[in-house]
Amino acid sequence: MLTQQRNWKPIVNAFEAVLGKNGVVQRREELITYECDGLTGYRQRPAIVVLPRTTEQVAAAVKICNQFSLPFIARGSGTGLSGGALPLEDSVLIVTSLMRQILSIDLDNQRAVVQPGVINSWVTQAVSGAGFYYAPDPSSQIICSIGGNIAENSGGVHCLKYGVTTNHVLGLKLVLPDGEIVDVGGQIPEMPGYDLTGIFVGSEGTLGIATEITLKILKTAESICVLLADFTSVEAAGATVSDIISAGIIPGGMEMMDNFSINAVEDVVATNCYPRDATAILLIEIDGLEVEVAGNKQRVIDICKRNGARNVTSASDPETRLKLWKGRKAAFAAAGHLSPDYYVQDGVIPRTQLPYVLQEIEALSQKFGYRVANVFHAGDGNLHPLILYDNAISGALEKVEELGGEILKLCVRVGGSISGEHGIGADKKCYMPDMFSQADLETMQWVRQVFNPRGLANPEKIFPTPRTCGEAANIANIKQFDGVERF
Amino acid sequence: MLTQQRNWKPIVNAFEAVLGKNGVVQRREELITYECDGLTGYRQRPAIVVLPRTTEQVAAAVKICNQFSLPFIARGSGTGLSGGALPLEDSVLIVTSLMRQILSIDLDNQRAVVQPGVINSWVTQAVSGAGFYYAPDPSSQIICSIGGNIAENSGGVHCLKYGVTTNHVLGLKLVLPDGEIVDVGGQIPEMPGYDLTGIFVGSEGTLGIATEITLKILKTAESICVLLADFTSVEAAGATVSDIISAGIIPGGMEMMDNFSINAVEDVVATNCYPRDATAILLIEIDGLEVEVAGNKQRVIDICKRNGARNVTSASDPETRLKLWKGRKAAFAAAGHLSPDYYVQDGVIPRTQLPYVLQEIEALSQKFGYRVANVFHAGDGNLHPLILYDNAISGALEKVEELGGEILKLCVRVGGSISGEHGIGADKKCYMPDMFSQADLETMQWVRQVFNPRGLANPEKIFPTPRTCGEAANIANIKQFDGVERF
Numbered sequence: 001m002l003t004q005q006r007n008w009k010p011i012v013n014a015f016e017a018v019l020g021k022n023g024v025v026q027r028r029e030e031l032i033t034y035e036c037d038g039l040t041g042y043r044q045r046p047a048i049v050v051l052p053r054t055t056e057q058v059a060a061a062v063k064i065c066n067q068f069s070l071p072f073i074a075r076g077s078g079t080g081l082s083g084g085a086l087p088l089e090d091s092v093l094i095v096t097s098l099m100r101q102i103l104s105i106d107l108d109n110q111r112a113v114v115q116p117g118v119i120n121s122w123v124t125q126a127v128s129g130a131g132f133y134y135a136p137d138p139s140s141q142i143i144c145s146i147g148g149n150i151a152e153n154s155g156g157v158h159c160l161k162y163g164v165t166t167n168h169v170l171g172l173k174l175v176l177p178d179g180e181i182v183d184v185g186g187q188i189p190e191m192p193g194y195d196l197t198g199i200f201v202g203s204e205g206t207l208g209i210a211t212e213i214t215l216k217i218l219k220t221a222e223s224i225c226v227l228l229a230d231f232t233s234v235e236a237a238g239a240t241v242s243d244i245i246s247a248g249i250i251p252g253g254m255e256m257m258d259n260f261s262i263n264a265v266e267d268v269v270a271t272n273c274y275p276r277d278a279t280a281i282l283l284i285e286i287d288g289l290e291v292e293v294a295g296n297k298q299r300v301i302d303i304c305k306r307n308g309a310r311n312v313t314s315a316s317d318p319e320t321r322l323k324l325w326k327g328r329k330a331a332f333a334a335a336g337h338l339s340p341d342y343y344v345q346d347g348v349i350p351r352t353q354l355p356y357v358l359q360e361i362e363a364l365s366q367k368f369g370y371r372v373a374n375v376f377h378a379g380d381g382n383l384h385p386l387i388l389y390d391n392a393i394s395g396a397l398e399k400v401e402e403l404g405g406e407i408l409k410l411c412v413r414v415g416g417s418i419s420g421e422h423g424i425g426a427d428k429k430c431y432m433p434d435m436f437s438q439a440d441l442e443t444m445q446w447v448r449q450v451f452n453p454r455g456l457a458n459p460e461k462i463f464p465t466p467r468t469c470g471e472a473a474n475i476a477n478i479k480q481f482d483g484v485e486r487f
Numbered sequence: 488m489l490t491q492q493r494n495w496k497p498i499v500n501a502f503e504a505v506l507g508k509n510g511v512v513q514r515r516e517e518l519i520t521y522e523c524d525g526l527t528g529y530r531q532r533p534a535i536v537v538l539p540r541t542t543e544q545v546a547a548a549v550k551i552c553n554q555f556s557l558p559f560i561a562r563g564s565g566t567g568l569s570g571g572a573l574p575l576e577d578s579v580l581i582v583t584s585l586m587r588q589i590l591s592i593d594l595d596n597q598r599a600v601v602q603p604g605v606i607n608s609w610v611t612q613a614v615s616g617a618g619f620y621y622a623p624d625p626s627s628q629i630i631c632s633i634g635g636n637i638a639e640n641s642g643g644v645h646c647l648k649y650g651v652t653t654n655h656v657l658g659l660k661l662v663l664p665d666g667e668i669v670d671v672g673g674q675i676p677e678m679p680g681y682d683l684t685g686i687f688v689g690s691e692g693t694l695g696i697a698t699e700i701t702l703k704i705l706k707t708a709e710s711i712c713v714l715l716a717d718f719t720s721v722e723a724a725g726a727t728v729s730d731i732i733s734a735g736i737i738p739g740g741m742e743m744m745d746n747f748s749i750n751a752v753e754d755v756v757a758t759n760c761y762p763r764d765a766t767a768i769l770l771i772e773i774d775g776l777e778v779e780v781a782g783n784k785q786r787v788i789d790i791c792k793r794n795g796a797r798n799v800t801s802a803s804d805p806e807t808r809l810k811l812w813k814g815r816k817a818a819f820a821a822a823g824h825l826s827p828d829y830y831v832q833d834g835v836i837p838r839t840q841l842p843y844v845l846q847e848i849e850a851l852s853q854k855f856g857y858r859v860a861n862v863f864h865a866g867d868g869n870l871h872p873l874i875l876y877d878n879a880i881s882g883a884l885e886k887v888e889e890l891g892g893e894i895l896k897l898c899v900r901v902g903g904s905i906s907g908e909h910g911i912g913a914d915k916k917c918y919m920p921d922m923f924s925q926a927d928l929e930t931m932q933w934v935r936q937v938f939n940p941r942g943l944a945n946p947e948k949i950f951p952t953p954r955t956c957g958e959a960a961n962i963a964n965i966k967q968f969d970g971v972e973r974f
Contacts, residue, residue: 108729108839131735153677164677166685167654182926188835188868190640190651192906192915193923193949194694194931198653198685207681219735242595248618248706248776289735292779348675352595381675419679428679436680439669443938444681450937451930462680 018060025049039083046087055211063179074209076145082425084204116147132217135162153202155421157253160379166201173212177457205458207451221287226321229304229312230278237280238354240307252287254379261373265327268334331375339388345404346422347411349381368403382420424462505547512536526570533574542698550666561696563632569912571691603634619704622649640689642908644740647866653688660699664944692945694938708774713808716791717765717798724767725841727794739774741866748860752814755821818862826875832891833909834898836868855890869907911949
């Protein structure tokens, strides 16, 4: 939304000269769409939205932002959950939704080159006929963009076995924060020099904008089997997760849902597969060669039974597999039906700490008086506690954020992390000092400042700033880390 | 070796105050050991060698180097093949060979924390009793250090399936080039913020020194089988490699040796397993669950036969497996027996280009008049042409380096890379402009300069400098990229 303090006319003219009138959005009502991403608690309308179609147009747009000293924020589909694409006042949002071409596919060398606006699931659709797929599968995969996945280093159910996004990116064409175009990485996994691809993936738009992305594609497994194991205690389900991994079996995915989530899902989507009286269920997907899946299936069933599973059901045909997964995939939406609002947290813990941490979350839930549903990637210890609340009640959001923060601190205390796959964005930057020392944060800031010396690329993200962190005691220490403040 | 231009006394005193007299080496004859690493063609004696035992001692040594503006180079076991640990005149070598403690092992969470001087194979030895191992396995694994592996992002036979070193490092305690101690990464695979662990691994000592390294350890496979397939054409062997991967089978390792290497190995170590009349052999290791290995073994045999393999032998017991591997592991040493000197090249190509590239290498070999043996990681397209020559013949090394350079340029031309696992070091920095644009190299230099602004940490490595690159036409362009020159 254009503010009075600036003369916007020459800026709009400059963007229109490069992108055409259709490539620049500035009407107040059209900008509403862009005022938040999936983290809906924070909102800010941008001044202008631009819609480039090519690398050169992105570079030109970034150069205009530099010329007029305007902060710019890249945005894909806007499904991010940490506010990574949250605009600032007087900022330019560079939206990649017209950059949706799959540029090339090389099946022999198992790679595809795509533009950043390409939707995650399109990559798999484009290669599945030939027996390949793209592994990272966030829950939002039918709508989220590859560019956004790169920015947040997105995960998904299948990242237990196959790794998060960074493990599937070979190379990037980048527009740096000054508008220069560079290539990092390449067509093969190992490149000499510094791993700039690695540092860019997960940098949440603070180091530039990826405009061409070379992805690894994998061969589709010959056989897939999904197991649903039903437990009467969280400890038993947690021990099962550890035992499966310790046995040398790495399932394609291994998800846990607690009783609360199970009932929420059955109330809303009625899979009729999930036992409503189970304390916890595990959904375990085993993939590989037919002979391997058959062997592992039996071993997993044995481990579940040994840990006291009441029942283990399995599905190998696509239809029944889909049915077993349906509840898990709908779990966030189901929480939305149970409660006017919910807040999804994202933290990681060492697998061995699962039972302890779930107990502690339950205690925090009781203490704060908010219900917490647990649905998560158990195999890699990536928790997604869903805190249910009603935003119409004054002060509720603040309490819920405090509870969310306590959960994150708990994750850090047991040797884990404040984000598994959603990123830090605007939402969690206050917690960075809980996880990293002053020297560690400063080292990251060095990197940001070298790529982004003017601080125009996605400012006020990732790193703590006094403006949003209430902890006065830390302000003096934090202030010096923030490039935006200094430049 | 101390030179006259400086007053070395206060420097030596400062080091001795921190490290004790035994921690500082300065006698000319003792320094000879340190004048080169595995790239023996380049030699330079350092001024001083220091031997710290702790992170704090490394930090203190680095601070002394800063105080006296002395370049410093970290060195592990000195087995590197690209001259990454090559000293400069008036430089300090920080040698980690007294930092050989395995600090902790956490089997439940599959990780181990080690000091940088720990020998690669010791990690596996420490955990193999419990059924675990550390995956990256350079040929030099019984002598090379984990710190050196980190610096060069080392590979090995088993990196086809399990990835190179960077895929096995969770976190690092680092001494930065100014002596500050920071922690990057952590105890779990995915951490928020920039992936500083990723950028440090493979940075060849130019961004600091790792003093504590958290490694992933993997569960030992239940079953392992090694196949030796014998081909009458390189094309058939190359097509077999592609077909195996395309079938969705990822062997633990897949190595190719040409006729010349086969005979060299049989002459020297007499495995009596390798068919001397084969044009090429493939060694294929299949690992996993017993049932999986049995299934994949038959499929691989079928693919070999379909591509015209004359014979496929297999070994599942440890003794026979070792015998089949023996020749491959001894291949470099065997080349040393065939010829007074040899030069190992290290380049990567897309797998599909294997037959073409091997033909071109043969043509280059004929053109330059030097024999080239090919022994390499076929599965990931990582070539190791061994050029045989006699250094006593004046001008031979220069010709061989030229031939090696032509091979690298060939790799780049087909979409590959100038290094797969040995790093750039001093040896290959001239070829960086063949692979990277000016803007790409400059972006890497930004990163170096932010971590290493004074250019004291391992100068004259990775990035091209006019001093060693003869191509006058490029000098003007190259000069501005080099941080050392500018600071």
